[in-house]
Amino acid sequence: MSSNEICLLLGATGVGKTLLLKRLQNILSVGTNLTDLTLKRKKKVTVRELGGCMGPIWPSYFEDCSSVIFMVDSANISQVSSSCIQLLTVLSAEPLHSVSVLILFNKxxxxxxxxxxxxxxxxxxxDIIASATQPITTLELSACTGQGLQDVLSWLESITVNDSSL
Incomplete structure (x- = not known):
């Protein structure tokens, strides 16, 4: 792994991706660059938020990706099926077959x-976890109140520590 790992942040419009990044930035007391997070062990993770469009996610987005955070709006039942299809598409992408995946159920x-x-x-x-080639973790979160944010940071720490030579 490179010294700066890339984490893709994916999900439908309005699930809370930008708010999650802002909350993580506040916890870590980082500068103004919303996408670069420096974790406890001085490991830098660049979080790339891909827009909320439920359209296709092109394979070029997956280059150099070391992890994926996929967010779902737990309060929007009408969006669940399209989110599930998008998740399955992401999990089946060849470049992502071995990256760590965090599925966040927000709100x-x-x-x-x-x-x-x-x-x-x-x-x-x-069924998704049983058939996936990736290690998958699921967590509940409220990006609005901050409940569950520490679990997200712990997950980022654990995957970067496991993948690094620290």
Whole structure:
């Protein structure tokens, strides 16, 4: 792995990708470059947020990618099926067959959100994890309140530490 790892941040429009980056930036007290995060062990991770369009994600985006964060809006049931299709497309991309994947179910603070059990069932998450070639982690998050942000940072730390020679 290079000294600066690339993490793709993907998901539909309005799931909270930009807010997640801003919250992580505040926790880490980094400068104004929203995409570069320096973790505890001085490992730099560049998080590339790809727009919210549910269109195709071109293979060139996957070059040099060492991890993927895929965000889902747990309060938007009408978006679940398209998010699931996009996730399956990402997981089946050849360049991503061995990268670590974090699936974030965001907006757990909303009163109308689905439970983690409900959304995992709709996604058939157990089947996805069982058939994927990548290590997959799932977490709940509220980018708005900050609940779960430390778990995201811990995941980023764990995958960069495991992939580095520190």
């Amino acid at each position: 757990k603070d909303m009163p109308c959100t689905m439970t983690l059990t409900e959304i995992k069932s709709l996604f058939r998450m157990d």
